[in-house]
Structures are given as structure tokens and as C-alpha cells.
Amino acid sequence: MNFSELFKDSLIYSSKNFTRVLILSLLFLIPAILVLFPFLAVTFNQYIAFVGLSVFFMIIFVILTLIINGYYLDVVKDTIMNSDELPAFQWMKNLVNGFKVSVVQIIYCIYQ
Template sequence: MDVIEIIKDAFLFPSKDIKVLVIYVLLSILAGVFSFIGTFVYILGFITPECFMWGGIAFIVSMLIGWVLAGYLISIIKSGIELDDEVPGFEWWENFITGFNNFIVTIVYFIIPAFIVVVVGYLTNIYGNFMIIANEVMSQAQNVYMGNSTFILSEAASQAIANLMISLSVTIMVALVLFVIFSFLQTMAQARLANTGSLGEALNVVEAAKDIRRIGVGKVIVVILLIIIIIAVIEMILSSVPFLAILSIIISPYLLFFAQRAVGLLYSDIA
């Protein structure tokens, strides 16, 4: 399918079964309620220790519902891959297992760039420069407090500040590039999970990268950018008009369905 067909099909797809969309919305609200209760009760735990347990239970329930929701989104990707025009229904246990697998995929595709960023930060000596500055500031502050001198950073501390700025700039740039790259790879990993049902296939980073090349790097970038732009514009309109903000309860899940369907249709080129 070409890019315009993908976007058009994906945007209309969620409207084909509003009942399923409403179920998704209600489950999302339920997960949010349990998350809020967990946070509130956990805070009360500093007063009543038993609240720690109940807060933890509420968080777990919220997480379990979240896995079902995530698994259902993967099933929407699968519908796009199979070019199925029907909105899939909830398959509770299957959605739960798939959602759990997607949770693992998300962690793995986050840990890899996070580890690389930590290594870059170590190599550029962020920690060392920061400690030089911190020690100097503490020393100078103590001297000023004792009335022994004015607050003047040493040449070594000034150089450390300059080095820290360079280190942070390099590390942040690497982090941004890796975030973008692994976001694309994670999208392909989710499509692989939807297509094969295999966690191992989804975690195959090399093959996920090859999938982007098979589909076409340009096509993948254009489709994903269009998805981001469309969602951003609609969300901006909703947030700028107060009486429309309530519609985000329905519109945001609708846009999620749209994005997942578009990913599935994109991946159908090589499935």
C-alpha cells in the first residue's frame, strides 16, 4: 500500500467498531483509577504501614489491565498486517500474554540505548567533572560561610564546568539519536511480535533493523512522521479548546488505534 492509502485506511479503521473503542476507553479509565488509588494509598503508607500493601496491590491491578490494553493494541497491528478490515475483539488471555511480551520488548529496547548513553557519559567523564565542581562549590561555600573568602571558583573548577557542558552536550545528542533510532526499531519489533507471536522474533534487533530496510527507510520515516504530525495536531486542537478537552477521553484511544493500524499496514508490505 502507498503512504496515502495507509493513512486513510488507518484513520477510518477505529470508527468501524465503536463498541470495542468504548471498552478500551473504560479499561483505560479503570487502569488509571487503580493507579491513582495506588499512589494515594501508598502515600498514606507513611502514616499506616498496611497501606503500602494495598497500594502495591492497586498498582499491580493497574499494570495487569495495562498489559491487556497493550496486547490489544498489538492485535490491531496484526489486523493491519493481515489486511483484515474488521476491528479485532478483545481476547482477554491472549491480549494479556501479548501485552506482557510487549512489556519485555519495551524494556529491552529501552535498556540498550540507555546502557549506551551511560557508557558515553562515562567516557566523556560527566561524573568526574560534576564531582570536581561539587567539591569546589562545597569548599568555597564553607569558606564564605566562615568569612574567610569570597565565592570565586578555581581555574580547575571553571575548566571542569566547561568540560561538563561539552560532556553533557555530546551525551544528550547521542541520547536523542539513539532514542529516535530505537523508537523505530521498537515499532518494527512490535510489528514482528504481532506478525509471528514470538517474543524471540520481536527481540531480534538485527532483523528489526533489516525490516526497516525491506519496507524502505524513506517510507517508514514518512508514515511514522505523518502519524506523529496528525496526532499532534489533533491533540493540540483538543487542548486549545476547553469544551473539546473532554473528547480526549475518546479521541486519544482512537488515535492510538489509528497509529497501530498504520504500523500494521506498513509492515504488511513484507509480511
């Protein structure tokens, strides 16, 4: 299999269910937008609001990152099982699996 076939297969795989791709894109986009809001508080000299908003949005960022990591794990599992479609979002399962993946990644980085 050459590069062009791999590229074509990856585009076909992701285009089979556009709504799931859109949801995953929003999961990436939301934290990128929310990180800007605490800095609006700094422009108005509201440093306490900056700290509060930063902590709140950091928690949201971590939760969304765990969900994305868990979803990636589901994608890998389904691909190993020769599935040709994106898996469904199972929010709590993705969150728990994302936590497990993150723990394994941290341990791997420590012992690398």
C-alpha cells in the same frame, strides 16, 4: 495519501465497532480512577491501608497495561493483514502478548 485522508481513515477504522473502543477506553480509565483511592486512606491517616491499596491497585494497573499492549499488538497484526475492523478482545492472549511486548520494549530500551 495526504493527512486529511489518514485522519478520516483512522476515525472510520475506530468507529466501526464502538463497543471495542468503549472497552479499550474503560481499560485506560479504570487505572486512572483507581490510583486515587489509596490517597483517600492517607487523608484519614490510614497509612497501612494506603500501602495495601497501593500494592493492590498497582497489580491491577500492570495487568490492564499488559492487556492493552497485547491488544495493540493484535491491532498491528490485523492491520498488516489488511483487516478493516478492530480485533476482538482475547483477554488471556492479550495478557500473554502484552507481557511479550513489554519484555521486548525493556530489552530494546536497555540496548538503545
